[in-house]
Amino acid sequence: MNKWIKGLMIVGISSIVALTGCAKDAPSSGSATVGDQVKHEIIGIDPGAGIMKSTEKALKDYELKDWKLVEGSGAAMTAALDKAYKNKKPIIITGWTPHWMFAKYDLKYLKDPKGVYGGDEQIHTVVRQGLKADHPSAYSFLDRFEWTPEDMAKVMVAIQDGKKPEEAAAEWVKGNAAKVDAWVKDIAKADGKKLKLAYVAWDSEIASTNVVKQVLTDRxxxxxxxxxxxxxxxxxxxxxxxxxxxxxxxLPTTHKDYYDKFKGKFEDLGPNLNGTKTGLVVPAYMEIESIEDLKTK
Incomplete structure (x- = not known):
């Protein structure tokens, strides 16, 4: 009888040890706040970006006094996301769509009840004053240039998969000949005239600017x-x-300050892509739904 009781005790102790080990291996259940889990840091991009200004405003409007916005770059932000996602760790980033990361990872925007980030945006084509007179062919094409988030995503994913931006752009142009033909229909060739296209190093703008360059040069x-x-x-x-x-x-939110500052010194040809969005983004596995949930209670 004593041996039987002793055996039960050993089994019971072993079970407790096993359960304790499992508890150590499991991710923390929520005793720590979201802020504690991510060290009260939001991983951002370059400091000049409109989304960074919006996020600084969000920290104030939502009274997130103990939070810090970490400056960096788009590449550094996605590298941090990739590392966290692979290890199922919490992370909060500044995000926008279209972007290839939404195709690669299961992500979600945090709700923004105060509307700091605005609603859906558009990406516009803007040219210098006098371009129409100096380069009518380029002006006509740029005025017609319009594509979809799905178009842009194909180029971004190709670049992310290892293709050079110019190679990904050339591949897209070749595969979408009908759309490109409509952009350049009845436009005279320029015979080597020079143009300068400016862009910010967002994956979306790398994609669009290289496609536009490809059409301007090859077509x-x-x-x-x-x-x-x-x-x-x-x-x-x-x-x-x-x-x-x-x-x-x-526009109208991300680059509003610059648009207002330089208004009257450029020509806005209107949107070349509809359906963009910016905001705070987290992996879908995080149990948080709103920016308001970041506030320490």
Missing amino acids: LGYTVDLLQVEAGPMWAGISGGDADAIVAAW
């Missing part, structure tokens, strides 16, 4: 230089005539 005969700059210099370049065009103007 219309231009020589095109690409100028990668931050948002402020991009708008200053267009307004001062140092760049000829951008297809990277996020």
Whole structure:
């Protein structure tokens, strides 16, 4: 009898040890706040981006006094996301669509009840004053240029998979000949005239700017230089005539400050893509739904 009781005790102790081990291996259940889990950090991109200004405003409007917005770059942000996602760790980033990361990872936007980030945006084509007179062929094409988030995503994913931006753009142009034909129909060739396109180093703008360059060079005969700059210099370049065009103007919210600052010194040709969005983004496995949930209670 004593041996039987002793055996039960050993089994019971073993079960407790096993359960304790499982508890150690399992992710924390929620005793720590979201802020504690991510060290009260939001992983951002370059400091000149409109989404960074919006996020600074969000920290104030939602009274997130103990939170910090970490400056960096788009590449650094996606690298941090990839590392966290692979390990099922919590992370909060500044995000936008279209972006290839939404195809690669299961992500969600945090609700923004105060409307800090605005609603859906558009990406506009903006050109310097006088472009129509100086380069009518380029102006006509840029005025017609319009595509979809799905189009852009194909180019972004190809780049993410290892293709050079110019290769991914050329592949897309070749595979979408009918759409490109409509953009350049009855437009005269330029015979080597030079153009400068400015852009910010967002994956979306790398994709669109390289597609536009591909069409301008291969279909219309231009020589095109690409100028990668931050948002402020991009708008200053267009307004001062140092760049000829951008297809990277996020409106009405992201680039509102620059649009208002330089208004009257450029020509807005309207949207080339509809259905963009910006905000705070987290992996879908995180049990958080709103920016309001970040506030320490």
